[in-house]
Amino acid sequence: MQSFLEIFDIYLLEAMVNGILLGGLLALLALGLNLIFGVIDVTWICYAELVMIGMYGMYFLVQYYGLSYYVAAPLAIVLVAILGALLHYLVIAPLLSAAPINQLLATGGVLFVLQSFATVAFGVDFRNLGIRLPVLAFADMHFSYSRLLAFGAALIGMVVVYFFMTRTYTGTAIRAISQDRQIMALMGVDTKKIYLITSALGGALAGLAACLLVLQYDVHPFVGLSFGPITFLICVLGGLGNFVGGFVAAFVFAEIISLGGLFSDLEWGYVLAFGFFIVMMFVRPNGLLAKRS
Amino acid sequence: MSKGMIARLMGGTVAAIAALGLAVSAQAQEKKIKIGVVYDLTGPLAGGGSDLHYLGAKIMIDNFIKQGGVEGYKIEAVYADAQSKPDVAINEAVRLIEQEKVDMVLGFYSSAQCVPVAARVEQLKKFMWITTCISSAVLENRNLKYVFRAQPSGSQFGEMSMDFIEKNAKEKFGKDPKDLRVAIIHEDGAYGVDVSKGNEAGAKKAGFNIVLKEGYAATAPDLSALVTKLKRARPDVIFHTGYNPDITLFHRQAREGGLKFSALIGHGAGYGVYTKLKEGLGNDVNYFYNVDPISIWETNQKSLDQKLLPLIKMVGEEYDKAKPGTTIRSAHVGMAASNTYLFFTEVLAPAIKKHGGIDPDALRKAALEVDVPEGGTMLGFGAKFAGEGSPVAGQNMRAAPVVVQYVDDKAYVVWPKSQAQKDAVLPFPAGTVYSAK
Numbered sequence A: 001m002q003s004f005l006e007i008f009d010i011y012l013l014e015a016m017v018n019g020i021l022l023g024g025l026l027a028l029l030a031l032g033l034n035l036i037f038g039v040i041d042v043t044w045i046c047y048a049e050l051v052m053i054g055m056y057g058m059y060f061l062v063q064y065y066g067l068s069y070y071v072a073a074p075l076a077i078v079l080v081a082i083l084g085a086l087l088h089y090l091v092i093a094p095l096l097s098a099a100p101i102n103q104l105l106a107t108g109g110v111l112f113v114l115q116s117f118a119t120v121a122f123g124v125d126f127r128n129l130g131i132r133l134p135v136l137a138f139a140d141m142h143f144s145y146s147r148l149l150a151f152g153a154a155l156i157g158m159v160v161v162y163f164f165m166t167r168t169y170t171g172t173a174i175r176a177i178s179q180d181r182q183i184m185a186l187m188g189v190d191t192k193k194i195y196l197i198t199s200a201l202g203g204a205l206a207g208l209a210a211c212l213l214v215l216q217y218d219v220h221p222f223v224g225l226s227f228g229p230i231t232f233l234i235c236v237l238g239g240l241g242n243f244v245g246g247f248v249a250a251f252v253f254a255e256i257i258s259l260g261g262l263f264s265d266l267e268w269g270y271v272l273a274f275g276f277f278i279v280m281m282f283v284r285p286n287g288l289l290a291k292r293s
Numbered sequence B: 001m002s003k004g005m006i007a008r009l010m011g012g013t014v015a016a017i018a019a020l021g022l023a024v025s026a027q028a029q030e031k032k033i034k035i036g037v038v039y040d041l042t043g044p045l046a047g048g049g050s051d052l053h054y055l056g057a058k059i060m061i062d063n064f065i066k067q068g069g070v071e072g073y074k075i076e077a078v079y080a081d082a083q084s085k086p087d088v089a090i091n092e093a094v095r096l097i098e099q100e101k102v103d104m105v106l107g108f109y110s111s112a113q114c115v116p117v118a119a120r121v122e123q124l125k126k127f128m129w130i131t132t133c134i135s136s137a138v139l140e141n142r143n144l145k146y147v148f149r150a151q152p153s154g155s156q157f158g159e160m161s162m163d164f165i166e167k168n169a170k171e172k173f174g175k176d177p178k179d180l181r182v183a184i185i186h187e188d189g190a191y192g193v194d195v196s197k198g199n200e201a202g203a204k205k206a207g208f209n210i211v212l213k214e215g216y217a218a219t220a221p222d223l224s225a226l227v228t229k230l231k232r233a234r235p236d237v238i239f240h241t242g243y244n245p246d247i248t249l250f251h252r253q254a255r256e257g258g259l260k261f262s263a264l265i266g267h268g269a270g271y272g273v274y275t276k277l278k279e280g281l282g283n284d285v286n287y288f289y290n291v292d293p294i295s296i297w298e299t300n301q302k303s304l305d306q307k308l309l310p311l312i313k314m315v316g317e318e319y320d321k322a323k324p325g326t327t328i329r330s331a332h333v334g335m336a337a338s339n340t341y342l343f344f345t346e347v348l349a350p351a352i353k354k355h356g357g358i359d360p361d362a363l364r365k366a367a368l369e370v371d372v373p374e375g376g377t378m379l380g381f382g383a384k385f386a387g388e389g390s391p392v393a394g395q396n397m398r399a400a401p402v403v404v405q406y407v408d409d410k411a412y413v414v415w416p417k418s419q420a421q422k423d424a425v426l427p428f429p430a431g432t433v434y435s436a437k
Helices: A002-006 A010-040 A047-064 A069-095 A100-122 A145-167 A169-179 A181-186 A191-213 A224-238 A243-263 A266-283 B003-029 B044-066 B086-098 B111-123 B154-173 B190-206 B224-233 B244-256 B274-285 B306-322 B331-355 B360-369
Strands: A135-138 A141-144 B032-039 B074-081 B104-107 B127-130 B147-149 B181-187 B209-216 B237-241 B263-266 B289-292 B402-407 B410-415
Touching: A010 A047, A010 A141, A010 A145, A010 A169, A010 A191, A010 A224, A010 A243, A010 B224, A047 A069, A047 A100, A047 A191, A047 A224, A069 A100, A069 A191, A100 A224, A135 A145, A141 A145, A141 B244, A145 A169, A145 A191, A145 A243, A145 B244, A169 A181, A169 A191, A181 A191, A224 A243, A224 A266, A243 A266, A243 B224, A266 B209, A266 B224, B032 B044, B032 B086, B044 B074, B044 B104, B044 B244, B044 B306, B044 B331, B074 B086, B086 B104, B086 B111, B104 B331, B111 B127, B111 B147, B111 B190, B127 B331, B127 B360, B154 B190, B154 B237, B154 B263, B154 B289, B154 B402, B154 B410, B181 B190, B181 B224, B190 B209, B190 B237, B209 B224, B224 B244, B244 B274, B274 B402, B306 B331, B331 B360
Parallel strands: B032 B074, B032 B104, B104 B127, B127 B147, B181 B209, B181 B237, B237 B263, B263 B289
Antiparallel strands: A135 A141, B289 B402, B402 B410
16 A cells, blocks of 8 residues: 555656646647648648648748747748648649548658658758757756647647637638538638638648747657657547547547556557557547537 | 671671670679668668768778779679668668679668668578677577678677776765666667667676666657656666657756756767757756767777778768768767778678688678787777677677767767776766756
8 A cells, every 4th residue: 555655746746747738739739630620621641741841940940040939930830831721722622522532642642742851951960949948846846848838839729729710700611611511612602712721720730839849859850750640649539620629639648648658668658548549449439529429 | 698698697696796705704804892781861860870870881982982992893882771761671671682783781770670681681691791780689699691790789888888887886976886776768679678688787787776777669759757757766877778869858858857867878879979969958968978889080099000090080081071060070970981991801802812702601701700809990899700609690799889978079988998088077067957966
């Protein structure tokens, strides 16, 4: 009993809080991907690679052009937003009526194009922004400012997207389109424009994630490998297109990784998280928060 | 058909055959060895050090090409990119052998690639010269005939670092080995696992208290749970084996997580690329240790074979040309250059002279006869390969890494004592980021 109680120490609390902060980061990543899926019904497999391009954008703006972080961040967000719109215009739009697998393969192709482009254009070196944020110490626990920032941004991003979707005309149109793609064109909504706006918004969210990730991770052409699969799983776990589900799933996933890693081997944390994912796919195939049909 | 026409036809045929024969003999006269060179030029391992090994090997190969080859054989190199993936490494090695018809393969950065590629190349009965990957699993108990490695093995890495701490425990930490708390953390690929085994064996031999031994995926997006566990385990010394992105992530999260310890010893790969460490971690890297074969620019030049000195200089100049702005020349470039040089001078040349050519058996015989004393390679160590029947057949038994410490943007050899350029700063001086004081 004594040894059992020993695990309830300050480190457990720290691991839990770290799990929440990691959850914020993952939730932020999942937000944009969910938006795209919810509206356009297309999964951007290359989403994490857009984030990677955004991170390179941040790196060059800060390191080469000497801009301050806060000036560079909006520029990087705009850059990735444009990239998102371009992705839709050039790749997704011609395939909108094609089979879903074709769309998936096309964005998969874009993934390799972006990775190879980054390798050729920027080289294989690991690059670093060189910004070192202070550490937040509290009652023997230490937390990362960059994670706190990401957590805050995920929360704010979530709220902003929610209000945008519910309180603005464009947002309402976006939601309407996600319910019925054909009928909305008959109602006088310019679906092409709405798709383009949504893609740009999805890109902007990837850009926002990039601005925060670059504070903690080195930039290299393959950084997307660390986040792409896990982001995709979280979206599926939460129910593709379900914002709140994705948000909850990110925290559940992160806590399993964090606490699983603390109590057992680090790798077991991931095994447990992915095991949980598989079980949930049987129990709730439409996502954690889906209504039972 | 007139007689004249027949005569002309025959004459023409004879001339054609003669011309063909001449061409064949001209080809036979131009002797050539075709070498397939495999490193990772793309993917995460490229920036983690593989591209530097590629550079080192290329500098040396180009040097021999410029000299007109070895013992009358011209040299042709065919470079291939393993893309940081074991399956691609296997496919490329096989493609080089079967389609490009190379006579042998050379290179290989990642242990995860080396293990399967060595088996495949052996199956195809071709000669393989490993310049880089260190995992013991590549050769151990496999009795490979055509695979040779000039580089020290992973367990030698792991034991070297433990030996260094053991010999310094009492003097520097004021603790008996049994009271010294050590943590072993590593990426969970063939390379990390192998070095960690060497670490564990060394720690048990020294009698250290192992408070944590843990692996993680090099692409893991988060290592904060590892940091928290280390905080709970309170190690004095951390023995770490990793590639580049995971090393920087770990240290960034360790700093943010308020982890304190007294010394950190890295084992090659990411820890060998100081410029990148410094860029990612700033002054936090001050006083870190790294175990690797010595940098060829740091070897004690008096103890080296003097004919190697101009070559060391040449490799350094070519390196600076290829990568301007390097603060500390990475040991990686020198490792591949030295191990490639060893092949050309000590294996290829005798194979041609004494064993009649460049076929795998001639190369193998020559490799088994290599007997280079200490100081005979640019890396300071000698060369003698374990032969058939040995549990580590193909391994250079005279290879050994050294322990280097980074102090104020300079790298000093601190262990073994015979090579030491400076006394080790151990534990971290008070006031440094990881120091408890």
